[in-house]
Amino acid sequence: MLRVAKFLAKIAVGFVLLSLALVLLYAFVPVPVTATMLMDRNGITKDWESLSNIDRNLVDAVIAGEDGKFCSHNGFDQEAIEKALKRNMQGGRIRGGSTISQQTAKNVFLWQGGGYFRKGLEAWFTFLIENVWGKRRIMEVYLNVAETGIGTYGAEAGAQRYYKHSADRLSRTEAARIAAVLPLPKERAVVGASGFTRRYGNTIAARIGVVRRDGLDSCIYE
Template structure:
């Protein structure tokens, strides 16, 4: 029995050492690829489509402040204030999903949680994966700045079929660099993030159009965001 405990103890130490080092390394270097990007490539191949993986890492200051403000307005308005978790949003999502069993699940994830999920984990909704998501969210909030979290988010997030990150999306949809996005263009990209494979920023449905207007209104309310 003592051997089992020693093995478990060593395994836990190795897990913490490796994952903490992994997070620290990604504080300084671009994320080369994510599990979701690999998964989507396999899904495209399975569906008989040509594999498409468009991504182009750009530095934080090469992304329009309009897009940074738009995703905060759309996805996580308390981003600069919380430590990775918006407990009020999580509670509301829990209550909503409990009442709407069998229907589309509503999420309460912050931008930090989305980064943890996209960069370090596989897709899915199991409690085990959620536990790892919370762990990695905690780590990036400790070891990364809000500026770095936003930089990674806007470089790896899925923004269309085979399109990842602000630069690839800007060139795909508007034939321009991410730094040149207007307020409406930024709001349009932010509006499709919940369903980037279903929605389009250049051919928005009535639902997406309403969301764009709402995001632009919140962008005005938020004003400039000072990232640390």
């Protein structure tokens, strides 16, 4: 039992050191590839851009659509987590009430899909990036690794695919439609969207003004 304990302790220490090293590295270096990208049978189209080259409309659109408390929470939205736990108690697919920080941690360091083990790892990496990267870097990484369509990753690749121009000049409507597909990028259409996706995009476009008015992006644009 002592040998097993020592072995497990070594694994734990190794994991902590490796995760810290990766988080520190990606605080400065663009994320080259993720597990989600590698497992995508549709190939990978991506183009890393600094946050200064991504239109503020898209930043505000993802805050409006994905995480209105992004600038005020510590990586975890307690209210959303409690609601998710109540839904999970009823059975079915596990939901986590994920913030942008949690989604970034999952996208960069882990894999898609549910399960409490993966959610536990996600919480660890979320804690690390919140304390090492900070909000601006989290948003920058998120907008470069998030899947914006079939085989398409990041804001720049999405803007080029759908609008034939760079992500540094997205209108509110364009940004909102990209944000609207993020929860289900393989199922929702950016161009020619109809039904729920179109209505949701219009709602996000309207909320962009609220995000800016109420300073919900203040941790990025001071």
